Amino acid sequence: MGPTRSSSSSRGEICLPLQVDFTTEKFEIRSQKRKVTTEELKCLDEFSKEGEEFMEGFDEGNVSTSLRFIDPLWKLKRFLNIGSQARLKKSIDTIDKFVYRLITTKRKELAKEQNTAVRDDILSRFLVESEKDPEKMNDKYLRDIILSFMIAGKDTTAASLSWFLYMLCKNPLVQEKIVQEIRDVTSSHERTTDVTGFVESIDEEALDQMQYLHAALSETLRLYPAVPVDTRCAENDDVLPDGYRVKRGDNVYYISYAMGRMSYIWGQDAEEFKPERWLKDGVFQPESPFKFISFHAGPRICLGKDFAYRQMKIVSMALLHFFRFKMADEKRNVSYKRMLTLHIEGGLHLHAIPRTST
Numbered sequence: 001m002g003p004t005r006s007s008s009s010s011r012g013e014i015c016l017p018l019q020v021d022f023t024t025e026k027f028e029i030r031s032q033k034r035k036v037t038t039e040e041l042k043c044l045d046e047f048s049k050e051g052e053e054f055m056e057g058f059d060e061g062n063v064s065t066s067l068r069f070i071d072p073l074w075k076l077k078r079f080l081n082i083g084s085q086a087r088l089k090k091s092i093d094t095i096d097k098f099v100y101r102l103i104t105t106k107r108k109e110l111a112k113e114q115n116t117a118v119r120d121d122i123l124s125r126f127l128v129e130s131e132k133d134p135e136k137m138n139d140k141y142l143r144d145i146i147l148s149f150m151i152a153g154k155d156t157t158a159a160s161l162s163w164f165l166y167m168l169c170k171n172p173l174v175q176e177k178i179v180q181e182i183r184d185v186t187s188s189h190e191r192t193t194d195v196t197g198f199v200e201s202i203d204e205e206a207l208d209q210m211q212y213l214h215a216a217l218s219e220t221l222r223l224y225p226a227v228p229v230d231t232r233c234a235e236n237d238d239v240l241p242d243g244y245r246v247k248r249g250d251n252v253y254y255i256s257y258a259m260g261r262m263s264y265i266w267g268q269d270a271e272e273f274k275p276e277r278w279l280k281d282g283v284f285q286p287e288s289p290f291k292f293i294s295f296h297a298g299p300r301i302c303l304g305k306d307f308a309y310r311q312m313k314i315v316s317m318a319l320l321h322f323f324r325f326k327m328a329d330e331k332r333n334v335s336y337k338r339m340l341t342l343h344i345e346g347g348l349h350l351h352a353i354p355r356t357s358t
């Protein structure tokens, strides 16, 4: 995480102002890239012009695509190449250019390098596989795989971490309970400044023991599901469980954002942030995915669910052990941005106060 500048607050605390939505996404891509390709994506470390354009194009593409859900004129705009659909076309061109370059570079790297470690990441594996069926597994196919992984794994986890920090600022007691759980589970001294040693102490066992953190993350995802609306198209005429008839070709939407807040699903306190609702005697109690719909349910349930929890747990443990977070401006109205994934409008502005100084 890269704080932009530091300052001292009136109480003598050192505050690191952070624009979290942005920085956590940068973090997210960094870890994501290891799965997609081992090549250094310059945009992430050095903010190359090309990389920045890619990130902007990726987000703009997300916004303009989501407008198709609500804009009855989108086809006309696409035909005339104006407004949101002209922006989408430009974004797609930028994204394609970047991803195709990545594939070409990786292919050259693989041809040169016989070292099998280079073939360890997902893109390399798909490239090796594509040699068996180059017609079907062409560059367009590989591009779609890369982008699917990015949209599935990057935006979702990063946005969820932002909402999670927001919830912790609004619920400081929950924040302190998690910090206590981290100390209990890792047996780390509360005043340690050894970041590397601390992060190394987060092993499988420690992650499994973080039951309260797991509950707080689930509670965040219930109220702020990273995929707020999901849709399916009926392949055949069908009847839904409540008797409603759908015709072949009908689009059916469910709104996870609303479902997470419905009192007849979650009880009268549905609007409240209560990690305790997920716990029995301190142990996390999973809910049916058809009730806790944030990862979707059924045969096409999110494949990265466990991975996402692990990532979010590791990052939040490292952050919360060393920093106390509070809103940079308590009065600021935090709202969401209309995109396919649920982001905080304008990012989340926080103060991170080192715990060693409190």
Ligand code: HEM
Pocket (backbone or CB within 6 Å): 152, 153, 154, 156, 157, 160, 221, 225, 226, 227, 230, 231, 293, 294, 295, 296, 299, 300, 301, 302, 303, 304, 305, 307, 308
């Ligand atoms: C908080 C984090 C995450 C949330 C809330 C989330 C949510 C979802 C949802 C709602 C779907 C269903 C989308 C649809 O079919 O319309 C989905 C699918 C999927 N997710 Fe995630 N996801 C998260 C993280 C991840 C990560 C980190 C990965 C991979 C590294 C991942 C990989 C996938 C894949 C591959 C699918 C498609 C599964 C299929 O269609 O069979 N997700 N996710």
